[in-house]
Amino acid sequence: MNGAIPEKAMTHVLEVGLEYLESNNPNGLPKIKGYNIINGELTESSDGATFESSNPAWLEDKLGQFPLSTKDDVHAALTAARTAFSSWAATPAPTRGQIIGNMGRLLMEHKDAITALETREIGKTLKESAGSVQEAIDTCLFFQSEGRRLYGQTVNSELPDKELFTYRRPLGVCGIINACNFPAAVPFWKMIPAIMCGNTCVWKSPQDAPLLSFALARIMHEAGLPDGVINLVHGKGSGAGQHLVDAVDEGLVNKISFTGSTAVGKMIGEVCGRNLVSASLELGGKNPLVVMPSANLENAVEGAYWAAFGTAGQRCTSLGNLIIHKDVYEQFMEMFMAKVEATVIGDSMRNDGVLYGPMLSEKYAKDFLVGVEMCKASGATQIYGKGTITNDNKPAGFQGDASEGVYMWPHVFVDVTQDMECFHEEIFGPVVTIVKADDFVHGLALANASPYGLSSAIYTNDRLEAYRYKTGIKAGMTGINNSTTGAEAHLPFGGVKGSGNGTRESGIWVIEAYSYWHAVNDELSGKLQLAQMDVEEIEIEEAEVDYSSLA
Numbered sequence: 001m002n003g004a005i006p007e008k009a010m011t012h013v014l015e016v017g018l019e020y021l022e023s024n025n026p027n028g029l030p031k032i033k034g035y036n037i038i039n040g041e042l043t044e045s046s047d048g049a050t051f052e053s054s055n056p057a058w059l060e061d062k063l064g065q066f067p068l069s070t071k072d073d074v075h076a077a078l079t080a081a082r083t084a085f086s087s088w089a090a091t092p093a094p095t096r097g098q099i100i101g102n103m104g105r106l107l108m109e110h111k112d113a114i115t116a117l118e119t120r121e122i123g124k125t126l127k128e129s130a131g132s133v134q135e136a137i138d139t140c141l142f143f144q145s146e147g148r149r150l151y152g153q154t155v156n157s158e159l160p161d162k163e164l165f166t167y168r169r170p171l172g173v174c175g176i177i178n179a180c181n182f183p184a185a186v187p188f189w190k191m192i193p194a195i196m197c198g199n200t201c202v203w204k205s206p207q208d209a210p211l212l213s214f215a216l217a218r219i220m221h222e223a224g225l226p227d228g229v230i231n232l233v234h235g236k237g238s239g240a241g242q243h244l245v246d247a248v249d250e251g252l253v254n255k256i257s258f259t260g261s262t263a264v265g266k267m268i269g270e271v272c273g274r275n276l277v278s279a280s281l282e283l284g285g286k287n288p289l290v291v292m293p294s295a296n297l298e299n300a301v302e303g304a305y306w307a308a309f310g311t312a313g314q315r316c317t318s319l320g321n322l323i324i325h326k327d328v329y330e331q332f333m334e335m336f337m338a339k340v341e342a343t344v345i346g347d348s349m350r351n352d353g354v355l356y357g358p359m360l361s362e363k364y365a366k367d368f369l370v371g372v373e374m375c376k377a378s379g380a381t382q383i384y385g386k387g388t389i390t391n392d393n394k395p396a397g398f399q400g401d402a403s404e405g406v407y408m409w410p411h412v413f414v415d416v417t418q419d420m421e422c423f424h425e426e427i428f429g430p431v432v433t434i435v436k437a438d439d440f441v442h443g444l445a446l447a448n449a450s451p452y453g454l455s456s457a458i459y460t461n462d463r464l465e466a467y468r469y470k471t472g473i474k475a476g477m478t479g480i481n482n483s484t485t486g487a488e489a490h491l492p493f494g495g496v497k498g499s500g501n502g503t504r505e506s507g508i509w510v511i512e513a514y515s516y517w518h519a520v521n522d523e524l525s526g527k528l529q530l531a532q533m534d535v536e537e538i539e540i541e542e543a544e545v546d547y548s549s550l551a
């Protein structure tokens with residue numbers, strides 16, 4: 001080599017800066033050449049194909065160009081993850097935790113830039129993007145010290161001179177597929193505990209947030225992550241993500257963790273099930289929020305409004321069915337609609353006081369409009385909302401030039417009943433379906449009647465009602481006098497029924513999803529002792545006492 005730097009080393013993720021492409025971006029922001037990161041190296045797709053990422057608040061603003069990964073690319077990433085596994089699994093857990101802590105510290109250092117990038121790529125308000133980045137930081141800080149625990153147990157044996165132990169062991173190669181609505185928080189919810197437990201990952205970035213994912217993966221490497229432990233592949237539609245799922249059938253994946261739609265989650269669950277591969281599935285929600293007469297109505301209106309329209313309704317925890325007790329229905333609706341009509345919508349990069357921005361991408365906008373049509377076809381009464389916001393069709397609070405991005409009106413449907421499709425179906429976007437309840441029992445029954453069971457909430461100042469709701473609702477998460485959204489990074493996150501397969505993200509509970517229990521026994525007696533059979537038996541002795549004489 002005569003001292004020349006081998007070409008491969010020059011493409012290492014840490015050895016090249018960002019590459020800027022020619023762009024006509026109206027806001028003067030750069031367009032980046034994005035790469036897959038496989039075994040620490042920046043790679044293009046094997047056939048050279050690419051796709052672009054656009055700012056949904058300003059579609060002409062192109063953030064970058066990314067590899068449209070092929071099956072070969074996904075397989076190269078899986079091979080890298082498989083190769084890196086044994087040495088990563090053998091790295092002491094506190095050291096793995098230290099690297100995770102470094103990730104959190106780097107994220108703190110770059111928080112403003114990452115926040116702005118998230119807003120530019122998916123249109124969430126700056127405040128909300130900062131929240132999502134903070135959730136990723138919180139996850140790193142939590143799991144940094146979990147690396148110093150990752151406890152197993154010492155268990156007493158039933159035989160003498162024998163010791164029993166339990167150890168948490170990593171599963172192997174994890175396929176990570178997340179939606180784009182929490183593009184910093186959710187992949188960290190998955191990959192941070194995965195690598196803390198000693199697993200390696202192939203991360204398929206969401207098609208609408210490839211630049212943010214690329215930046216995060218680079219930060220992870222800067223933090224000291226060894227090559228091949230997290231491998232990033234970009235892709236679109238049923239491309240790279242499907243190749244990753246197909247690889248389960250080929251025996252190349254030991255775990256899939258997926259956040260997205262229930263339909264895709266069921267497909268992944270089937271593939272994993274037939275291969276006995278563990279799957280974590282965080283799926284849709286039609287989250288109910290019940291308002292009872294004893295509630296502080298102002299507080300309830302605020303919580304319901306935020307749950308329905310914050311993030312433009314694009315959280316899996318967003319409010320679906322708003323269930324209002326008939327005695328406070330009129331009063332609640334008057335206050336609620338006053339807020340809805342005053343909603344400020346726009347690009348938070350350029351306007352202050354925005355409640356929500358554009359849809360996450362054009363694809364989400366298209367799907368949302370199908371959901372609105374479904375509400376109409378269900379027979380619900382539409383009292384607010386006129387579809388896509390345009391310069392000729394915009395609510396009073398819209399800021400800016402609507403033709404630049406993909407913005408939606410807030411939508412409100414009333415007279416919704418349990419027999420309607422819109423009562424049961426999740427609609428990802430700014431819409432709420434409103435149901436009237438006769439009493440608490442009816443309200444709880446309505447809250448339990450959807451096929452989902454992710455988040456739920458009740459506003460009441462009656463402690464017994466709150467208790468009965470908490471114990472009677474079938475959901476993974478419940479807010480009492482709070483909105484349906486806003487789970488914290490150290491509580492178990494996940495759902496029941498159509499919302500998932502019972503696995504949890506976050507906190508200590510997620511560790512179950514990325515490790516298996518290994519039971520070890522150490523026979524010190526120098527002989528074969530048979531469990532159950534060679535155990536000393538203690539006879540129950542015949543007692544002289546006549547207990548019946550005591551009564």
Ligand code: UN1
Nearest residue numbers: 182315316317485486487
């Ligand atoms: C999601 O929409 O997939 O509880 C995650 C919340 C957020 C996370 C939502 N902390 O709403």
